[in-house]
Amino acid sequence: MMKCLIIDDEPLARSMVAEYLRRHPGIEVVQECGDGFEGVKAILQHQPDLIFLDIQMPKINGFEMLELVEQAPGVIFTTAFDEYALKAFEANAVDYLLKPFSQQRFDAALKKWLEKKHIGTSESGAAELSEVPAKQPEEQLRIVVKAANDIRIIPVKDVLYLEAYDDYVKVYTAGGLFLKKKTMGYYERVLDPQQFVRVHRSYIIPLSQLTRIEPFEKDSHVALLKSGVRVPLSRSGYSKLRAVLGI
Amino acid sequence: MLAYLVWALLWAAVQASLLWSVGFSLPVAASDALLTNLLFTMGGYCMGTGLRYYQPSLREAVYLLGWSLGLAVISTMLFYWATSRMFREEDVYLAFVDATLAVRFLFTWLMVLLLLLLSWFWFYTLERQQDEQRRAAAEKLAREAELHSLRRQLQPHFLFNSLNSISALVGARPEQARIMIQQLSDFLRGTLRKDDQQQVSLADELQHLALYLEIEKVRFGHRLQTAIEVQNETMHMHLPALLLQPVVENAIKFGLYDTIGDTVISITATAQDHHLLLQIQNPYDPETARPQLGTGFGLSSVQRRLYLLYARQDLLQTKQQESQFITSIKIPQKL
Numbered sequence: 001m002m003k004c005l006i007i008d009d010e011p012l013a014r015s016m017v018a019e020y021l022r023r024h025p026g027i028e029v030v031q032e033c034g035d036g037f038e039g040v041k042a043i044l045q046h047q048p049d050l051i052f053l054d055i056q057m058p059k060i061n062g063f064e065m066l067e068l069v070e071q072a073p074g075v076i077f078t079t080a081f082d083e084y085a086l087k088a089f090e091a092n093a094v095d096y097l098l099k100p101f102s103q104q105r106f107d108a109a110l111k112k113w114l115e116k117k118h119i120g121t122s123e124s125g126a127a128e129l130s131e132v133p134a135k136q137p138e139e140q141l142r143i144v145v146k147a148a149n150d151i152r153i154i155p156v157k158d159v160l161y162l163e164a165y166d167d168y169v170k171v172y173t174a175g176g177l178f179l180k181k182k183t184m185g186y187y188e189r190v191l192d193p194q195q196f197v198r199v200h201r202s203y204i205i206p207l208s209q210l211t212r213i214e215p216f217e218k219d220s221h222v223a224l225l226k227s228g229v230r231v232p233l234s235r236s237g238y239s240k241l242r243a244v245l246g247i
Numbered sequence: 248m249l250a251y252l253v254w255a256l257l258w259a260a261v262q263a264s265l266l267w268s269v270g271f272s273l274p275v276a277a278s279d280a281l282l283t284n285l286l287f288t289m290g291g292y293c294m295g296t297g298l299r300y301y302q303p304s305l306r307e308a309v310y311l312l313g314w315s316l317g318l319a320v321i322s323t324m325l326f327y328w329a330t331s332r333m334f335r336e337e338d339v340y341l342a343f344v345d346a347t348l349a350v351r352f353l354f355t356w357l358m359v360l361l362l363l364l365l366s367w368f369w370f371y372t373l374e375r376q377q378d379e380q381r382r383a384a385a386e387k388l389a390r391e392a393e394l395h396s397l398r399r400q401l402q403p404h405f406l407f408n409s410l411n412s413i414s415a416l417v418g419a420r421p422e423q424a425r426i427m428i429q430q431l432s433d434f435l436r437g438t439l440r441k442d443d444q445q446q447v448s449l450a451d452e453l454q455h456l457a458l459y460l461e462i463e464k465v466r467f468g469h470r471l472q473t474a475i476e477v478q479n480e481t482m483h484m485h486l487p488a489l490l491l492q493p494v495v496e497n498a499i500k501f502g503l504y505d506t507i508g509d510t511v512i513s514i515t516a517t518a519q520d521h522h523l524l525l526q527i528q529n530p531y532d533p534e535t536a537r538p539q540l541g542t543g544f545g546l547s548s549v550q551r552r553l554y555l556l557y558a559r560q561d562l563l564q565t566k567q568q569e570s571q572f573i574t575s576i577k578i579p580q581k582l
Contacts, residue, residue, distance in 0.1 A: 009503070010408065011468040016415035034470075035507055058504050059532075080407035099411035153534075 003030045003046055007039040007062070008054035008078065013099065017052050017078065020106040027110075034058075036065035037151055048073050050094075050113060055079045060153065063087070064144040067181070068151060074117065076109050140192055143171055145178040152178065156196075160209055160227050162187055164202040172227075197244055199223060199237035207244065251295075251362075255288035258358075275340050282329060286322035287355045291362025294318065298366050315363055319356035323348065326355075385555035389487065405462075405496075406431075412466050427465055434458040438489065446485040449516055449523065453477065456492055456514075463499055470503065474513040481516040484523040486578045487556060494527050494549055494574055501572060502529035523578040531572045546574065 004027050006014045014032045021027055030046045033039045035058045043051065051073050055062040062079075066072055077088050080099040088096045094116060095109035143154045160172040164184045171178045188198045198204045205223060212224040213233070221233045223241070233241065259280040266276035294314060330344050344351075409431055416424035437455045453475070464471050495514065502510040513528045546563065553562040557579055564575045 009470075010412065010466050012412040012415040012466065013408070015419065016411060019415070019418050037507065056504070058507050080404065080411065099407050100414040155534075 002027050002050065003048040004028070004050040004052065005031055005033060005039065005042050005046065005048045005073075006052045007033040007036070007042075007057070007065070008052070009034050009057045010054075013054065013078065016100075017106075020103050023103070023107070024110060036060040036062065036068075039065050040068050040146075040151065043069050043073065047071075049117075050074045050076065052076050052078050055081060055084050060144050060151070067144060068146050070181075074113050076113065140190060143178075143180060145171060145180050147176075147178055154178070156191065156206075157208070159206055161206065161225060161229065161231060162204040172229075174227075194244065197237070197241050199241055200232050200234045203231045203237075205231055210241075213238075213241070251288050251292050254362075255284040259284040271340060271343075275334065275337060278333065279330065279340075279344075282326055283351065283355070286326055287319070287358040288362070290315075290318035290322050290355075290359045291366070294359065294363050295366030298363070298370055311363060312360075315359045316356060318359050319352060322355055322359075323352040326351065381555060381558065385552075388552055388555050404500075408466055409462055416465075423465070427462065430458050430461050434462065447488045448482065449477070449484050449486060450482045452486060452488070452491050455489075456495060459492055459495070467503060470509055471499065472509060472511045474511060475515075476513070477516040478518055481518050481523055484516075484518065484578070484580055486523060486525075487552065490549065490552070490576070490578075491525065491527075494525075494546065494576065497546060498527045498529035498572070498574065501531055505531045519577075521580050521582060523580060525576045525578070527574045527576075529572050530570055531567070533567065533570055549576075 004021070006017045006029060008014045008017070011034075018029055018032070021029060027050070030048060031042045033042050037059065039051070039053070042048075053062045053065070053075055055077060056079065057065075060068075062077065063084075066075065075088075075093045077084070077093055077096045078099060078101070079096075082098055085096050085098075094113045097105060097109055141156055143156060143159070145152050145154060154171065154173055158173050158175075160174065162184070163170040163172065165179070167181060168179045169182050169184060169187060171180055184198065184202070184204060187196070187204055191204070195208065196204050196206050205225065209225045209227065210223055211226055214222050214224055214230075216222045216232070220235070221238050222230045223233055224230055259277075262280035262283060263276045266279055267273060271279075294311070327344065327348060331341060334340050409427070413424050413427050413431070416427060434455070437458065460473055464473075491514075495512065498512050499510075502512055510530055513526075515526045517524045517526075546565065550560075550563040553576070554560055559579075562577045562579075566573050566575075
C-alpha cells in the first residue's frame, strides 16, 4: 500500500482528489492538510510516497513548503494558476494538474508517477525544484526557514546578511542565525538587486545594513554593517557595490 | 504675459495718436500713452496672476473691487509723479495732465477692472475644461473597472477554483452543486449588467456582494465567516457600482492567506453627515504582512476611481489595528 497526502486550503478541492483516488485502491490517503505548516508535519510523520500539493495557500505557499522538507516525496501540483507550470516542470515535478481537472487527466498523472517511480527518478524532484528562480513575488519578500521545532517566516527586510556554508546558506537576523538549503546563486537571482548585493563569493548584504566601506590591507575593502559585522568585499563585489550605490 | 504686452501697446498706440491729433508733440504723446498703459497693464497683470492661484467667490468680489481701486490710485499717482519729472519744461502738457487727472484715474481703474474680468473669465473656462477632462477620464475608468472586474472574475483565482468546487460537489452533493452554479451565474450576470448605471443603492450592491460571499464560503468552508452590519438608513444611499466587491475580495484574500485558522471579515455601513461610510475589516499578521500594503492589494484602483468621480483623495483610508486591517471608504451623497 502506498501512502499519499492531500495539501490544499480548500476543503472541496481536497475531497475532489480523494474522490478520484477511490479508483486507485493501491493508494491510501493518510492525511488531508489545510496549509503548509500541517503539510510539513504530516510529511515528517507519515513519510508519504506522493503528495498532492496546492500552490496558493495561507502563510506559506506550496513551493516554500517543499523547501522545508528534507526528503521530499513525489509531488503532483494541483492549482488553478498556470503561471507556475514552468517552475514546476523545469523542476521535474511529477505533474501539474490545472483545476478543475477530470478523472482521466488525474489518472494520467498517477500513471506518470508510477512509471517515474519504477525507473527510480522521483526522488530527485523536490530538491531541484527549489533551485529554480521563483516567479511569485513572495519569495522576493520573505525567507521561510525551519528552526528547532517551528517554522519561521523571515521578511527579507529583517535579514542582516547571508553567508555561504557548504550546501547551505546562513541567514543572519537580529533574532539569530538560520540555515537554509539553498545556494548563494539562488538568492542573488531572487532578491531585489537594488537592495541586495553579492559582495563576495560567500556573502550577500542588504544595502540598508551598510554603514561604511573601509580599505583593508592593500587594494581590498571590507563593508561595515550596522550590526557591527565586517564583511569582506571581493574585487568584483566592490565594483558591483559601487555601481549600485552610484559612486 | 505676451497677451498683456500686446494689449498695452495697442491701447498706447490709440492714445498716442489721439494726443498727437490734438496738438501735442510726438515724443510727449507717445511717452504719455506708453506710461499710462504700461502702468495699468502692470496692475491688471498683478491681479490676473493672483487670480490664477485664488479664485474668489462672488461675495469676495468686493475685495477685488477694492484692490483694483487701490491699484488704479497707485498707478495714477506714479504717472503724475513721473510726468512732472520728465516734462519739466512742457508747461502746457503739465497743465493738461493736471486737468485730466481725474479722467485718467477713472480710465485706469476701468482698464484694470476690464483686465481683471478678462483674466477671471479665462481661468474660469480653463477650470471648466479641466473639469470636463476629469469627468471624461472618470467615465473611461469606470468602464475599464467593469471590464477589469469581469476579467478578474474570469481569472484562475475565482472562476476556476469555483468550478473546481462545483466539480467536487457534483459527486457528493448534487443539489448544492446546482445552487452554486446558479449563484455563480447570477454573480457573473450582475457584473456584466452593471455597465450603464453609474450609481447603485447600497441595497443593490450588498445583494451582488452576497452572491459572491456565498460562493467564497462554499470554497473555503468554515474558515471564512462574515459579519455584515448595516444601518437601515444607509440602504438607500448610493455608491458607484461594483466598488464594494473588489474591496471585500481583497480583504478575503488578505485575511485567508495571511493567517491560519478562521477568518472573520466584517463589513459595516453607517451614515455620517451626508456621507455613506463603509468599513471592511480583515485579520492579518503584522509580522509577516507584505510591506506594500494598500497598493499591491488592488486598493489603488479603487482609490483612483473615487478620485476621478469625486475629485477627493481622502475617501479611501486604511489603518492597522491590533492585527486587524481596516479599509474605510466614504461616499459623498447628493443632497
